[in-house]
Amino acid sequence: MVRAPGLWAYRNKMEFSFGTRIWRADKPYVDKGDGGGGDAADHGNGGAPGPPVSGPPPPRKVYPPGGNDGFVLGLHAPGRYDKLVPVDRCLIQPDAANEVLAFLRTRCEELLLEPFDVKTGTGYLRAVGLRTATDAAGVVQVSVNLITADDEVPGRLVPLAAELGARFPAVTSVVHNIQASSSDRGGGGRRGAPEVVLYGRRTIVQAVRGLTFEMSANSFFQTSAGSAALLYDRIVEAADLGPADTVVDLFTGTGTIGLALAASAGRVVGVELVADAVADARRNAERNGVTNAAFYVGDLTALKGGMALADVVDWEGAPPPLVTRRAAGGGGGSAGGGGGGGGDDDAPAAADGGDAAAAKADVQMDVVVVDPPRAGLHPKLVRWLARCGARRVVYVSCNAATQVRDVALLQSHEPRWQLTSLTPVDMFPHTPHVETVGVLELVGESAAVEG
Ligand SMILES: C[S@@+](CC[C@H](N)C(=O)[O-])C[C@H]1O[C@@H](n2cnc3c(N)ncnc32)[C@H](O)[C@@H]1O
Known part of the structure; x- marks a missing residue:
């Protein structure tokens, strides 16, 4: 702890x-x-x-x-x-x-x-x-x-x-x-x-940690700035990034986690539902002189197995570099924004194999950070994560109950994922709540990235 x-x-x-x-x-x-x-x-x-x-x-x-x-x-x-x-x-x-x-x-x-x-x-x-x-x-x-x-x-x-x-x-x-x-x-x-x-x-x-963030009255920010600094230290350590890595920060809010990771990554891509928060994230990148991080609006509940992240994100005409990834689970949908995407998302794990895979252009994903609201991740998003091509997922949560559920689901999928560490951070003294940082490593066959 x-x-x-x-x-x-x-x-x-x-x-x-x-x-x-x-x-x-x-x-x-x-x-x-x-x-x-x-x-x-x-x-x-x-x-x-x-x-x-x-x-x-x-x-x-x-x-x-x-x-x-x-x-x-x-x-x-x-x-x-x-x-x-x-x-x-x-x-x-x-x-x-x-x-x-x-x-x-x-x-x-x-x-x-x-x-x-x-x-x-x-x-x-x-x-x-x-x-x-x-x-x-x-x-x-x-x-x-x-x-x-x-x-x-x-x-x-x-x-x-x-x-x-x-x-x-x-x-x-x-x-x-x-x-x-x-x-x-x-x-x-x-x-x-x-x-x-x-x-x-x-x-x-x-x-926080040498960066400064603008907060409006209603934008999300971690409850305690002191504990947030310790939380971000733990996330940076858990992500264990190299200079050539692209880290994707899902549910990025005003970009605080992505910006904390930017110094140790090659590139940061943040995705968030609320357009105002994305605007704040971009301003925060600018005010801190961070040039290798970009933030976009996207609804992550729309992601399903077989889809590319690019299918649900509005790149506003300026996407980050895309690589061609073999998307497992049936393919469908077009990369580059707006497409429907497909894949038999609700199929059991055994049917998620790569036979029906289609090559899709998507963001390079070496490490993915997720920091969802208390309700946790939609099962379809968990299935998508299992095959997104990343070698590591850092799951930040303010609700250990939904995190446990999602981790168990992720670990039930092919390729195989394993929870390798879970660290509680006391963000809310005098309450029974904690923030937790879970690290999941890909231990099975990695999703193919073709170039
Ligand atoms: C717990 S906050 C995390 C914020 C940020 N990571 C931070 O540390 O400041 C969860 C974020 O998820 C966003 N969110 C909720 N539903 C979403 C969805 N369907 N797609 C993308 N983002 C969503 C919320 O707007 C909120 O900013």
Whole structure:
């Protein structure tokens, strides 16, 4: 296990919800006249398991009865969409973000910005995302992402954004997203509306292992920059690249893993579904002077055995050098973008042999890195990986359960693959989660690369 460099204040992104109801561990709840308000039935937690509330909630105004606690800012109690544990200070996020959190708790209420009430569907403020980064000069920056239910009064948040910037020198970015309904969320971004910059810049800059990365409010970045550096060290070691190697970084996000590998590779090709993330990856390559890495948009769920990576990637007219590869499993599809591809993808492993192989132009793949979302890899993608021509696959995962499933499937295929190492990296102290780096080596007959 690679230990986390620090157990506290490590988390660079937290999202706190605004709401109107407090979750309390004590049931039945007794109104002690401190302004908590409400009735026993509404405030009990229904026996649901959850962490104890740390200390009493801060003094509050008196609100009308009926289960409404007024203005609450905090984290959802486990399994509760409607009740929050008030949080004034979160020990796993940096102090710079905590100062902003405490300020917002009182200031938003003073400004009469109503918290969103999930039960009635009324109110304005839904959540605030606080992202913290430290640049190469050691300057701490905080990005504040205010998320509201609507924008009926345009410019309503502009004075608050200006006040945040004036009061907190670390706040260099305040952006606004509208999330009209709970289904507007997803994919690390918010579909309801684009990020609107209310103050400062759209991005903040994080330094990791001598590189710097721009992060916008909703782009993916590893949760802890300190642990990310150790994770990337492990990935570089695991990939074990030579100067003539091409490494393909699948699910590349903003390109951080690919860029960390660029110094030890001949070429890096990154593929990612989200076009904005690909744009960030290209900017990150440019700002770090990395010239041997290219990033492209592609939907990896479309990959099936017998297809070339080139079939699902939009090269935008500038593909990397392609080699002709014998694609096992029935061939079909055209290289160079857009083609359908074929192959009896669901055929059992024994039928995956090369008899029906067709020569296809594809990216040279010496080592492939995959870093999928928690759901892991689609079985078709695992089958494709088994025959992609790489000698090594580095599987980075934030969900060991899906990783185990995918590794077992990969190992059941011809040519034969073997898991040779698995290293947990403590990316999430105080939680049961770990990031893991698995290394799979091709031990069977290698897929033919013809030139
Ligand atoms: C766990 S993140 C990894 C990001 C990146 N490797 C890093 O370390 O910052 C998973 C990434 O997979 C991308 N993704 C999800 N589904 C995808 C798909 N079908 N095709 C390509 N990329 C996908 C997400 O947008 C996200 O950026």
